[in-house]
Amino acid sequence: MNKMAQKLAPSGVARDFGFFIDGEWRHGREMFERKSPSHDVIVTRIARCTEDDLNDAVAAARRAFENGTWAGLASSERSAILLKTAELLKQRRDDIAFWEVLENGKPISQAKAEIDNCISCFEMAAGAARLLHGDSFNNLGESLFGMVLREPVGVVGLITPWNFPFMILCERVPFILASGCTVVVKPAEVTSATTLMLADILTEAGLPKGVYNVVTGTGKSVGQALTQHPDVDMLSFTGSTGVGRSCIHASADSNLKKLGLELGGKNPIVVFADSDLEDAADAVAFGISFNTGQCCVSSSRLIVEESVADKFEKLVVAKMEKIRVGDPFDPETQIGAITTDAQNKTILDYIEKGKAEGARVLCGGNKVDLGRGQYIAPTLFTNVKPDMSIATDEIFGPVLSVFRFSTLEEAISLANDTVYGLAASVWTKDISKALKVTRKVQAGRFWVNTIMAGGPEMPLGGFKQSGWGREAGMYGVEEYTQIKSVHVDLGKRTHWIA
Ligand code: NAD
Numbered sequence: 001m002n003k004m005a006q007k008l009a010p011s012g013v014a015r016d017f018g019f020f021i022d023g024e025w026r027h028g029r030e031m032f033e034r035k036s037p038s039h040d041v042i043v044t045r046i047a048r049c050t051e052d053d054l055n056d057a058v059a060a061a062r063r064a065f066e067n068g069t070w071a072g073l074a075s076s077e078r079s080a081i082l083l084k085t086a087e088l089l090k091q092r093r094d095d096i097a098f099w100e101v102l103e104n105g106k107p108i109s110q111a112k113a114e115i116d117n118c119i120s121c122f123e124m125a126a127g128a129a130r131l132l133h134g135d136s137f138n139n140l141g142e143s144l145f146g147m148v149l150r151e152p153v154g155v156v157g158l159i160t161p162w163n164f165p166f167m168i169l170c171e172r173v174p175f176i177l178a179s180g181c182t183v184v185v186k187p188a189e190v191t192s193a194t195t196l197m198l199a200d201i202l203t204e205a206g207l208p209k210g211v212y213n214v215v216t217g218t219g220k221s222v223g224q225a226l227t228q229h230p231d232v233d234m235l236s237f238t239g240s241t242g243v244g245r246s247c248i249h250a251s252a253d254s255n256l257k258k259l260g261l262e263l264g265g266k267n268p269i270v271v272f273a274d275s276d277l278e279d280a281a282d283a284v285a286f287g288i289s290f291n292t293g294q295c296c297v298s299s300s301r302l303i304v305e306e307s308v309a310d311k312f313e314k315l316v317v318a319k320m321e322k323i324r325v326g327d328p329f330d331p332e333t334q335i336g337a338i339t340t341d342a343q344n345k346t347i348l349d350y351i352e353k354g355k356a357e358g359a360r361v362l363c364g365g366n367k368v369d370l371g372r373g374q375y376i377a378p379t380l381f382t383n384v385k386p387d388m389s390i391a392t393d394e395i396f397g398p399v400l401s402v403f404r405f406s407t408l409e410e411a412i413s414l415a416n417d418t419v420y421g422l423a424a425s426v427w428t429k430d431i432s433k434a435l436k437v438t439r440k441v442q443a444g445r446f447w448v449n450t451i452m453a454g455g456p457e458m459p460l461g462g463f464k465q466s467g468w469g470r471e472a473g474m475y476g477v478e479e480y481t482q483i484k485s486v487h488v489d490l491g492k493r494t495h496w497i498a
Contacts, residue, residue, distance in 0.1 A: 010102055014042045017192065019049055019216050020199040022060035023209025026053070028216075034190055037105040037344075038328050038337040038373040044103060046192045049215040049222045054184070057213040058231050061155045061182040064210030071152050071180035075130045082126035082174055084205035089119045092201060099193040100166050105337030105373070106291055107328045117456070118170035121472065124456035125174030128477045132179065143491030150481040152180035153258060154233035157226040159219070159247075161239045162339050163294040163396075165191035168238050168262075169198065171460060171472050176236070177211065179480035184213045184232070186223050188239075190340055192216045219243065228254045234480065236260040238296075241394075241420075241465050260469035260479055262296065262461060264394040265422030268415035269299035269451065270405075270437055273308040275427035276449075281315035283451040284400070287425065289323050289378040290452065292335050293398035294343065296466075297423035297445060297452060300395060303414045306404045313382060313402060317363045320378040320400075325368045337373045338397065344374045347397030354381050354390040359401070386417060394420070408433060415441045421463025425451045444470075 014033065018025040028047020036043045064070055070078070089096070097111035104111075137146030156176050160168045165187060176183050187195035195214055202212050215222050219239075227235055227250035234257055237247045241263040251257045269287055271280045287299035304312050328336035338344040351365050364379030376398060384391050384401040391401050405411040415424060415437070424443035428434050434448045444462040447453060459470040469479050 010036055010039050010041050010043050012041060014045050015099075015193070016045045017047065017196045017216070019047045019053065020196060020212070020214045021053070021057045022063075022213065023203060032189070034103055034192075036102045036373075037339050038101075040372045044099075044193050046189065046216045049217040051222070051225050054215050054222050054225050054229070057184045057215050058155060058157075058229055060210040061184050061213055062231055064208060065152075065154050065182040069208040070177075070182060070211045075132065078178065078180070079126040079129045081202075081206045082122050082129065082177060085174070085202055085207075086119045086122035086126070088201045088205055089115065089122065092197075093119075096166060096194050096197055099197065100191075101328045101336070103191040103193050104162065104165060105328055105339050107330075107333045107336050109331055109333075110291070114164065114167045118167055121170045121456040122174045124473070125178040125477065128175065128474055129178035131474065132477055132481070134483075140487075143489060145488045145490055147486040147488070149484040149486060150478070151484055153480050153482050154181060155231065156181045156183045156480060157229065157232040157235040157257075158183055158185045159223050159226060159235070159237045159239065160185065160187050160195065162188035162191040163291060163296070166194040166198075169195050171456065172236055172238075172476075173198070173212070175472060175476040176480050177207070178477050181234070181480050182211045182213075184215060184226065186215055186217070186219075186226050189216065189218050224250070227251070230255045232257055234258040234260065236471070238262040240264055244467065258482075260471065261467040262471060263420075263422075263465065263467045264396075265296050265298070265420045265462065265466050266301060266392065266394050266418045267297055267299045267420070267423040267425075267443070268301045268303050268418075268441065269425040270411050270415055270427065270441075271302065271304045271308075271312060272411075272426075272428035272430070272433060273305040274429050276429070277308060277312055277315055279449070280427040281312060281319050283425070283427070284316050285319035285323065285378065287451045288400040289320065289335055289398045292338055292376065293347075293378075294339060294396050295452075298396075299423070299425055299451060300400055301391070301414075301418075302400055302402045303405055303411055304402060305411075306406050309402070309404045313362060313380070316400075317380055320363050320380055323378050325375050325377060326370065327373075335378070335398065337375055341374070343396060344376070347376055347395060347399060350390055350393070350395045350397070350399060351379060354384075354388065354399070354401075357385075357388045357390070359384045359388060359390060364398070386414075392418070408436060412437060412440045419465045422466035423447070
C-alpha cells in the first residue's frame with residue numbers, strides 16, 4: 001500500500017455517534033456498527049433511533065418553524081449562516097472526506113472533490129435565499145391588485161441514500177434552509193457519519209436550534225415512520241424506485257405531504273459515428289465506472305452507431321481495463337469498494353445472469369481480490385438483447401451493456417426503451433443531431449459531448465419512474481415553497497346585496 005494510504009487507513013477504533021435533535025446531541029439506547037467496505041474493520045457505531053426519537057425530532061423542527069427563529073429572519077441573515085457553513089466546510093473538508101471514505105468506500109480524491117461541490121451548494125443556496133421572491137399582478141383592473149407570495153412549506157423530512165451520502169445531503173439541505181423550512185434528516189444506515197457531522201458545523205455557523213435534526217436507523221423503522229408522519233409537510237426522498245413508490249402510499253395514507261422523489265435510472269449514452277471516438281470512449285468508461293457505477297445517473301446503456309461499433313467497443317475496453325481499482329486512501333485509486341454487502345451480491349448476481357442469458361463479456365465480469373474489502377472490475381457486455389435483465393434493470397454497479405443502431409430514430413427509440421428517465425448523454429459533432437436526440441429522449445438531465453458535468457445552479461431530477469420534482473438551483477429552492485395568491489381590493493365594494 002502507498003504511504004499516503006497507510007497514513008489515512010482506519011485506526012481500528014470505531015467512532016461512536018449520537019443523534020441530533022433540537023440543537024443537542026442524544027445517546028442511542030441501542031447502537032449498530034458500520035464496517036469499512038474497503039478495509040473490513042468496524043469504523044462507526046450509530047444510534048438505532050426509535051419512533052419516540054423521531055417524534056421528538058419532528059416536534060423540534062415544528063417548534064423551530066413556527067417560532068420564526070429561522071423562517072422569520074431576513075434573507076440576508078439566513079444567507080450569512082449558509083455562507084459561514086461553506087467557510088467551515090472548507091476548513092473541515094479533509095476530515096469529512098475521511099469519514100465519507102471509511103463508510104462508503106469511494107476514493108479519497110473523489111470524496112474531497114465532492115465536498116468542494118457541497119461547499120458550492122451552500123454558496124449557491126446563500127444567493128438563492130436572497131433571490132427568492134414572489135410576483136405581483138398590476139393588470140387586474142383599477143380596483144384589484146394581486147400578489148403571489150412564496151412561503152416555506154414547513155417541516156421537511158429528508159431521506160438520503162448511501163452512494164453520495166454527503167453530496168446528496170448538500171444538494172438538498174442548503175436549499176431547504178434557504179427557503180426557510182426546517183428539516184429532519186434520516187441518512188442511509190450504512191453512511192450516517194457525515195450527515196451527523198454537518199450538525200456541529202451548522203450549529204457553529206449560527207443555525208438556530210431545531211432547524212436541522214438528524215435521526216439514524218434503518219429505512220424500515222425510522223425511515224418509514226418519517227414518510228408516514230402526520231406533522232411532516234414535505235418529504236424529499238432519494239433512493240430506489242420501490243421505496244419511492246412506498247413514500248407515495250405513505251403520503252396518501254397520512255397527511256398528503258408534498259413529495260420530492262429522486263429515484264433510479266437506466267441511463268443511455270448515445271454515440272454517433274461522427275463523434276470524437278477517443279473522447280467518447282473515455283466518457284463511456286467514466287460514466288459507468290465512476291463511484292463504481294453506484295450513481296443514479298451512471299450511463300449503463302451504451303447505444304453506439306453500427307458503422308463504428310466494433311472499433312468503439314475496443315476503445316472502451318482499452319479504457320476500462322486501465323481503470324485503477326484499489327484502496328480508496330491511495331491517491332492513485334480511481335474506483336474503490338462496493339459500498340454494501342447486499343449491493344456487492346446484487347452486482348455479481350447480475351453479471352452471472354448476463355452471462356447465463358447469452359450476453360458476452362468483453363472485459364471485467366469478476367471480483368477484484370485486494371486481500372480485504374469488496375471490489376468489482378468494470379465490466380462490459382456485448383450481444384445484449386433488450387429483454388435481458390442486464391438491459392432493463394438498474395444494476396447500480398460498474399456493468400455496461402452495449403446496443404447498436406443504424407438510424408437516428410432507432411437510437412432515440414433504444415434510449416427511451418426504459419421505465420426510467422433520469423439522465424442521458426449524446427456524442428456527435430453534428431449539433432442538429434445532438435439537439436434532435438436531446439429533444440426526443442426523456443430524461444431530466446442531459447449531457448451533450450460530456451458526462452456528469454454540472455453544478456448547483458442546474459436542477460436535478462427525473463422523468464417517468466425516475467421521480468418527481470427538482471432539487472438544486474433556483475428550481476430546487478422553489479420546490480420547498482408554496483404559493484399564496486393574495487387579492488387586494490383598492491376601491492369601494494360593489495354590493496352583492498342591495
Ligand atoms: P433505498 O431506497 O433502499 O434507500 C434509500 C434510503 O431510504 C435509505 O436512507 C434507507 O434507509 C431508506 N429506506 C429504505 N426503506 C425505506 C422505507 N420503507 N421507508 C422509508 N425509507 C426507507 O436505496 P439505496 O439502496 O440506499 O440506494 C440505491 C438506490 O437509490 C438506487 O436505486 C439508486 O438509483 C437510487 N438513487 C437515486 C438517486 C437520485 O438522485 N435519483 C441518487 C442516489 C441513489
